[in-house]
Structure formats: C-alpha cells, structure tokens
Amino acid sequence: MGEKSVFDSQTNIITDAVVFEEDYTPDEIYCRDEMKTEYVQILRPIYKGRPPKNAFLYGDTGVGKTAVTKFLLEKLADDLEKKHGEQTITANNLSILSSEFPEPHTVASGENADLTVVQLNCQNLPTKGEKGTSYQVAVALVNQFLSEEDELSTTGHAPQAIYNRLYKEIDRLGGTILIILDEVDAIGDDDTVLYELPRSRADGKISEARIGVIGISNDYTFQQNLSPKVQDSLCEREIRFPAYGADQLATILRERADVGLIEGSYSESSLAIIAALARRDSSGSARKAIDILQKAAEIAEDRGKEEITEAFAREAFEEIRKDELIEDIKQQDAHKLNALNALAEAHRLDKVPIRKKTLHSTYSKIVEDNGNKPIAVRSFHNHLNRLVMFGLVNEVTENRGKGGGRYNVYELSQEMTPQAVNKAINETDDISWVDVTYIKDA
C-alpha cells in the first residue's frame, strides 16, 4: 500500500453513505405500524383487482408519509408480480419517488399494465411562486403519460382542453391508475383537479381506466379548506402521521447507524442527543435527525476521531441549522435580497428595529447607487411581508395611538445575522442587480 491520500480522512466512520440519503428506503420502517396497517387497507383493493380507494395523508415533514408510501408501493408491486407471475406493474416514478419534477418517464405502453402509479410532487411545479394551480397539476400529469419530446408546455392551453387530454391519456392506458400527489397543499385555493380526478369515471369522462388518488400534505388545515365536494371524494380515507417522539427518532437513528456506520462509533447516548435535538427543532422529523447523524459522523472523521461524541452532535446540529438558513436566503429573488441587504445595513448602523418607510429609503439608495430602479413602497411592503412569512425577518406592530398611528417595525430574525445575509448574497448565482458593493464585513 502506498501513501495515504490527503483526501482520505484519518478515520472512517461511515461505511455506507447511501443509507443517509434522501431516497433511501430502509428494509423496515419503524414506529409507523398503525399507519402502515391503515395504508394497507387502502391499497388492498388494488391487490384484489377492485377499484382503488382515494385517500388523504397528512403529517409534518419528515414523519414518514412519503417513506411509507414508497415502501408499501414497492411491496405491492412485488406481491402483484408474484400473484400474477408476470409483469403487471408499470410505475413510472416508483424507484425515484422523491425525485423532482419533471422526470424522465418510463411509463410502459403495456397491454398487460394492470397498475400504473403516477407520482407527482406538487411543490415542484413549474411555477415561480410558492403556490401552483390545478391547471399545472393537470399539465404535469398529462406530461407524465407522454414521452419527453411530446411534452406539453405549461402555459398557453385552454384548461378544459388539458383535462380532456388527461382523460384521453388515462383511458388510453387503461387498467388501474394510482395517482399520488405529494405536497398537495402546494396547489393553492383552486382544487379543481382534486375534484375532477376522483370523479372522472363516475362522470363518464373515462371508461377504460380506474383511478385512485392519494393526496399527501403537511398542512393540517389544507384538507379543511377544501371544498366539500373534494372532501367527500378525496378524503374518503384519512391517515394522520403524528410526529416522531424522541425515542422513536432514536430507534430510527439506531437502525441507520447499524447499517451505515462502523460499530462502536456511536453510543446510545449520542443517538439520544441527536434525537432530542431533531425533535425539538423540527417537530420530529426523521430526515432532520438522519442529517444531523450524518453530519456528526463527518465532523468526527474530519477530526480524526473514531466516535461520535455529544459535542460533535451539537456541532453538527448548529452547522445544519446555519446551512439551512443560508439556503433559505439564497432562494430569495433579487428584490428580497436587496431588502435583506438594506436590513442588514440597518443592523450594522444599529438602526433596528426599523420602520418600513425608512427601510425603503435605505433600500432605494442602495438600488439607485447600483443604477437600478427601486420598486414602489407598496411592492416593497409585499416583499417584506414574504420575508416575514419565511421567518427571515421579524415584524413587530407598534401603535402610538392618536397622533402616532399604527405601524410595523422590522429587524432580521433572531438566527439571522448581517454576516449570514452577506454570505448568502455572495454565494448567490444571480446577483446581477443585487448591489454587492454594500456588502462589507461588519
């Protein structure tokens, strides 16, 4: 053996990095037995060749909604194959359930196709805003059935034409079609597609195929805000996924650690601490807990240690939080970055909390100095509000009463620092008209 490469860490704790990745499906899913039982009841008709049921799943992010779905669908595909002894499943996204839209499609043309699973993440619709529309979901679904070169564009069509096209494609495929709409709350107020799909067969829009729709959401209120018509059909069955408790998170971590880490590199107590941190910060997200574990292992490796200590766990937690924050900032558009920049400037000058009007003039100055035209106060107000919703900016309402009036004051939220804003803006690719000259070390 030759010399050790500089790229190699002194110690190796992680034996299998795949285990920590987003789309890894463990052999067994822990602590979700009740949900699995209910879910099986929903999928059972498909196995028996009966019309599928519609269902609605809800629970916070990282509590296993997608994981259980993927797990059970793979099992269902296996079992169906065993039962019929031939390939009866055409699942376009089954193996890449957590992937992004749009994805290459492998929808089979098969005459034998008894079951087709179509999975769509409504959060990745080609809209710029955070909310998509029913129209876009319909377009995206149609595109799932088409080959890549035939894909429809996302605008320009009459809505009814899209729905008709969708029914045509569904009918052409035939068999049982299970449509899984992940992050379905990302479809704004317009729930047309959720109404149309489950009823399409009853309405005579399709005749060959049977459709089941499973909506997945992390917004508890979403389902309540749906129109009664949709609630009737889509929410035929409901499964609630509660948050993982700290002990459950620890169980999940132990399972991952057993598979992906060297034995002896982790202790029960360090896993318990990671579980507690994730539990507190993210209301029980297994994803978060696993990320922290991975990061802690990496930190330990970098330091040449063979064990994940409590200190590494806490360090990993802090680092992940910081990364998330920077990521959040980087995702903002130029207007919001400029607004954040102005707010960071106000922090440096110790002028916070600052009133919107004052902040707007600071913002205008920065933008004008850079040779660009600032947006009107009202629009600025909108952007600022969005930043508040994202949790990047704090808003406090003050009321000075008669002669003073009511107004809001703003400052960067607690975790935010002017430095974090600078770092994020510097790392942003599109800073074409974000004025970087104002970004200096505080």
Next chain:
DNA sequence: CATCCACTGGAAGATATGGCGA
C-alpha cells in the same frame, strides 16, 4: 369612549413574457 394617525393590505388594472392553435 370617540377620535384620528399612519399605516396595512385588498383589489383592480397595467405591463411583460411565453406559448398554443388556426
């Protein structure tokens, strides 16, 4: 307890971009 300030935030319309089908 009515007043009244300085805002907030809803609504509507303008502008721009990008795309379809005839």
Next chain:
DNA sequence: TCGCCATATCTTCCAGTGGATG
C-alpha cells in the same frame, strides 16, 4: 400573422384598522 391563454410582478387607489390620547 392574430387572438387567446397562463403566469408573474408591478403600480395605483383607498377602505379599514388598532389603540393611546385627549
């Protein structure tokens, strides 16, 4: 080419509002 459609974001207008003040 023209007319239509979807989306995004800006601007203008203004009714409504919370609560300390008088």
